Amino acid sequence: MTGAVDEAVLLARAFLLRVAEPPAPAVSHLAELLGPVEAAERIRGGADLGPHVGAEVDARRHDDRSAADLAAARALGGRLLVPEDPAWPTAAMADFAGQPGHADWVAPLGLWVRGPASVADLATPGRRSVAVVGSRAASGYGKWVARDWSASFVDAGLVVVSGAALGIDGEAHRGALAAKGTTVAVLACGIDRAYPASHGRLLEGIGSSGLVVSEYPxxxxxxxxxxxxxxxxxxxxxxxxxxxxxGHRSGAARTALAAQELGRPVLVVPGPVTSAQSVGNHELLRKGYATVVGNAAHVLQDLAPVGDLLTPPPEREHRSPPRPTDGLSGPAVRVHGALRGHAPKTLPDLVRESGILPRAVAGALDELLAAGLVVPDGERGWSRSV
Amino acid sequence: MTGAVDEAVLLARAFLLRVAEPPAPAVSHLAELLGPVEAAERIRGGADLGPHVGAEVDARRHDDRSAADLAAARALGGRLLVPEDPAWPTAAMADFAGQPGHADWVAPLGLWVRGPASVADLATPGRRSVAVVGSRAASGYGKWVARDWSASFVDAGLVVVSGAALGIDGEAHRGALAAKGTTVAVLACGIDRAYPASHGRLLEGIGSSGLVVSEYPxxxxxxxxxxxxxxxxxxxxxxxxxxxxxGHRSGAARTALAAQELGRPVLVVPGPVTSAQSVGNHELLRKGYATVVGNAAHVLQDLAPVGDLLTPPPEREHRSPPRPTDGLSGPAVRVHGALRGHAPKTLPDLVRESGILPRAVAGALDELLAAGLVVPDGERGWSRSV
Structure with missing residues (x-):
């Protein structure tokens, strides 16, 4: 499946993934600028590539295990998926571009994967995939929702993405598998490891019908x-x-925050105010950039209702021509996209067409106004200024 | 307590309340223009006051029961509260002014009341009162929240307002009474009636320490x-x-919608997505103009956090001088108020200072922009244009 990609590129990216602990923005930019093979050669050769690259690679630059890492993955039936591969999830990674306020916010240098499913079209227009996440310490209510709704999502043709953790994550994968759907587990360890240990069988199931994914060798x-x-x-x-x-200050909310930074909808299941396991959800809703969902149909409604307004994938050349939206936040780019065409659009139009939330749209309009890219137009509308 | 008000005014307003089924916008405007005594005289005398007033009073104009209605209320220990009385809830009624899109949206011509509590300062700045409402067909969970939080509200010094219905309303009043607080029941029938019948004792309790209120004789x-x-x-x-x-399409949501039209915060308790009794709440949250609250403290936070930004009470003269915000929606007036001062304010500033919700603030900014009352100012800010 990766036959189209030169082995030198795979070795170079395997080296870069091992030598620089992700996320490695300086090494990523170097690989973009020089190509992965030359970037890997220079790092391996001990060239002085400046303090930023140095800080990312100095600890491990002499430890080249790329051939062994590739062999180990292949022995498991896995492979290294790289941006040069047509199966790379280009659309999914596109929103990492242009996040200037977030230096660490870069796409991975490659993904170790195991399983038959493709991630190539995930997060492309048309509601292809939904991430279902939540606490390890989940209630029976939360577990039921995760499992039941995930089954509905695969029935609607979506891929369910989660983290294979105990609690909500596990139930999301189980619901998708039970409904004979595709589910993708993104791990914080190698694709060979069963973590948590009690999810060994679950991860085997995901690996045989879906995909296990990791940045780590x-x-x-x-x-x-x-x-x-x-x-x-x-x-x-x-x-x-x-x-x-x-729960209160739960780590699970961080994935939701990541989605928000990427300009993707953040959807939140409400729960009883008497449940400590829903406190974090309600806090997130109160912050104003998440939408409450009362059933699986709400989720389907809210996932990019107008598919073609998603940010287009970036140019595959090393340097793309400057665009007026370069440097803007993900939501601003999305709202700018939704302003395509001649008719002015109101805030509710933009909420509907951008697939992002009212507060984020309002913030994006502020940003676009400040950048001179939109103007108020008519009674309650907005238009592009150029 | 109503000694300050001329008996002729009381008789006139008792007549107007009986002769015109509330809400009676044409009769209300006539009473504002001519004063209640002259308005009542003309109607009673059969004068041709145009088709609008005619439509409101023709069925009952010859049925003057004002003296009997006043006597009946007094016999119960009640009285008629009128706008001419210093105890009239002026601030509470102020937001009915300037709702041009809502012809029926007028303050009452008077209020029949029974009980020792004062409503004079309700809804004035400083979190004086909160309406706690919900379905008759409430779950144990909903009843618990209504009762427990209402007790917290009175502990925080608030008056709890509700409608004395079965279910949530009843529990709200009970929670307030149990915590020795003040609670106000607004009825859709005379202040003498126990409706629902099973709430007879509850209404007695409210009448002896709080206030029972109605527009109806x-x-x-x-x-x-x-x-x-x-x-x-x-x-x-x-x-x-x-x-x-x-529940789905519940009538209880209408009170929340009324609050929204008045530019007051609408706060919604989330519940399990598996509960039919919370479906209407989640629908309202999805519409974007209500805020989720996870505990009683959230409610206190959200009720006019900056008190002095509430719309000032209207002039008591018959015709007040025109204001730039005349004709704007309640939220637009509120946001305009929050833009007081010289520093530009961002959307989050305005959400915080107006005490209304992001989407409503964004809509209000659209409206104020269209009216030429605000301008974008600085990177992400807004200022008054005059």
Missing amino acids: VGAVPARHRFLVRNRLIAALANGTLLVES | VGAVPARHRFLVRNRLIAALANGTLLVES
Whole structure:
């Protein structure tokens, strides 16, 4: 399946993934600028590539295990998916571009994968995938919602993406598998590991019909910061993120926040105010950038209702021509897209057409106004200024 | 307590309340223009006052029971509260002014009241009162929230306003009474009636420590349309309305909508997505103009956090000088108020300072932009244009 990609590119990206702990913005930019093969050669050769690249690679630059890592993945029936591969999830990763306020916010240098499913079209227009996430310490209510709704999502043709953790994540994968659907597990460790241990059988099931995905090479152990880094990939691989249950200051809300930073809808399941497991969900709703969903149909409604307004995938050349929206936030780019055409659009139009939330649309309009890209037009409408 | 008001005014307003089924916008405007005594005289005398007034009074203009109605209320220990009385809830009724799109949207011509509590300062700045409403067919969960939170509200010094119905309303009053607080019941029938019959003792309790309020004279029976008309008064008497539980297309959501039309916060208690009694609440949240609240403290936070930004009470003269905000919606007036001062304000500033919700603030900014009253100012800010 990766026959189209030169082995030198695979070795180079395997090297870069191992040598620089993700996310590695400086190495990513270097690989974009020079191509992965030359970037890997220069790093391996000990060239002085400046303090940023140096900080990312100095600890491990002499530890080239790329051939072994590729072999280990292949021995498991896995492979390394790279941006040069037609099966790379280009659309899913597009929103990482142009996040200037978030230096760490970069697409992965490659993804170790195991399983038959394709992630190529995830997060492309048309409600292809939904991330279903939540606390490890889930209630019976939350587990029921995760499992039942995930089954409805696959019935509607969606791929269910989650993190294979205990609690909500596990139920989301189980609901998708039970409905004979495709589910993708994004891990914070190597694709060979059963973590948590009690999910060994579940991960086998995902690997045989869906896909197990990780930025980390075979053998890599889960570490606290890797869960946080991993969460951005769960959000990126989905058209929107559904937070089923989260307690006060729960880590689960971070995946939802990642989705929000990518300009993707954040959907939140309400729960009883008497349940500690829903406190985080209600806090997120109160912050104003998440939408409450009362059933699985609401989720389908809210995932990119107008598909063709998603940000187009970036140019595959190393340097793309400047666009007026370069440097804008994801929501601003999305709202600018929704303003295509001649008729002015109102705030509710823009909410509907951009598939993002009223507050985010309002913030995006502020940003576009400040950038001189939109003007008020007519009674309650907005238009592009150019 | 009404000694300050001339008996002729009381008789005139008692007549107007009986002769014109509320809400009676034409009669209300006539009473404002001519004063209640002259308005009542002309109607009683059969003068041709045009088709609008005619339509409101023709059925009952010869049926003057004003003296009997006043006597009946007094016999119950009640009285007629009128706008000429210093105890009239002026601030509560102020938001009825300037609702041009809503012809029926007028303050009552007077209020029949029974009980020791004062409504004079309800809905004035500073979180004086909260409306707690919801379905008759409430779940144990909803009843618990209504009762428990209402007790917290009175502990925080608030008056709890509701409609004395079965289910959520009853529990709200009971929670307030149990915590030795003040609670106000707004009825869709005369203040003498126990409706529902099983709430006879509860209404006695409210009448002895709080206040029973109605637009309808003693003896008036509850009718379907009167519940809808009554709901606007529940919303008006409170700084914000809390919807505890409501099913799909529940009537309880109407009070929340009334609050929204008055520019007051609409707060919604989430519930399990598996509960039919919370479906209406989640629908309302999805419409984008209500805020989720996870505990009683959230409610206190959301009720006019910056008190002095409430719309000032209208001039008491018959014709007040025109203001730039005349004709604008309640939220637009509120946001215009929040833009007081010299520093530009961002959307989050305005949400915080106006005490209304992001989407409503965004809509209000559209309206103010169209009216030429605000301008974008600086990176993400807004200022008054005059």
